Amino acid sequence: MGVFWRKGYDGTSCEDLLAAMGLNSGSMYASFGDKKTLYDKAFDLYCETMFSKGLAVLDGTGSPLENVRALVECIGENLLSSDCKGCFVGNTLIEFAAENKGVAETARRVMQRLQDAFEQKLSEASSTGELSSELNPKEIAAFLVSTAQGLNVMARAGAGKETIHAIIKTTLSMLR
Numbered sequence: 001m002g003v004f005w006r007k008g009y010d011g012t013s014c015e016d017l018l019a020a021m022g023l024n025s026g027s028m029y030a031s032f033g034d035k036k037t038l039y040d041k042a043f044d045l046y047c048e049t050m051f052s053k054g055l056a057v058l059d060g061t062g063s064p065l066e067n068v069r070a071l072v073e074c075i076g077e078n079l080l081s082s083d084c085k086g087c088f089v090g091n092t093l094i095e096f097a098a099e100n101k102g103v104a105e106t107a108r109r110v111m112q113r114l115q116d117a118f119e120q121k122l123s124e125a126s127s128t129g130e131l132s133s134e135l136n137p138k139e140i141a142a143f144l145v146s147t148a149q150g151l152n153v154m155a156r157a158g159a160g161k162e163t164i165h166a167i168i169k170t171t172l173s174m175l176r
Contacts, residue, residue: 079155
């Protein structure tokens with residue numbers, strides 16, 4: 001998963017995979033089939049583990065808006081970590097954008113799931129008066145997903161800590 005996450009499908013060689021898994025090519029193909037099938041399985045594992053952990057932040061102990069803020073901050077901090085690989089979902093969407101099935105469709109559903117989860121929490125925050133009634137939860141949710149993916153690209157392009165923190169600060173300032 002880590003190799004595909006860091007290098008993408010096209011950037012990952014079979015040698016990279018064999019070294020990461022400690023297998024020979026015969027064992028890899030017997031266990032996982034071809035490279036694309038292995039990528040799909042790695043992506044599914046990411047969605048079940050890493051991405052699900054992110055969504056769990058939205059169900060934290062804070063108020064709905066506090067949990068939204070916490071997830072936005074978490075996304076920024078993850079992108080600033082020393083071993084930043086970006087967002088595997090966003091990276092997959094970029095790499096397989098033209099594909100209308102398989103891993104690209106899974107990535108689209110996962111991205112929509114994030115947007116729906118943001119919208120749900122923002123709607124809860126709006127109904128309790130925690131979020132300004134001037135803000136549309138559906139529109140803000142789309143903006144937050146877009147911002148997260150923009151941060152992914154910025155981090156992968158080498159944006160510094162100050163830039164990422166400034167984007168997070170600006171994004172959070174909207175959530176009033």
